[in-house]
Amino acid sequence: MAKKSATENRARLEAFCRVLEEKGVDGAVLDHRDDAFYFSGYTGSDAVVVLSVKKRRGWLVTDTRYTEEAEATAPGLETVVWRGNFAESVGGMLKKFNLKTIA
Secondary structure, three states, X not given: OOOOOHHHHHHHHHHXXXXXXXXXXXXXXXXXXXXXXXXHOOOOOOEEEEEEOOOOXXXXXXXXXXXXXXXXXXXXXXXXXXXXOXXXXXXXXXXHOOOOOEO
């Protein structure tokens, strides 16, 4: 897979957020590896992308094994390391950022 630029990733995220906003969606959780790469450039595994449509902000949620790779390959997203239960960590983020309607 070719490395993506931060500008290209940002443009893709912005376009996706506009579509979600038109549909009345607060955020998205992208759990497929290809989606993570398409929107962030992240090439590793064991990660999801969480997006806030209103804030136009995104997070790459992964475990400690992939932190360095996430920070190096996904410059447009904030890297979040999950600990404990993965689903609870992502659910906590959705609640913290008031993301109720999720795509």
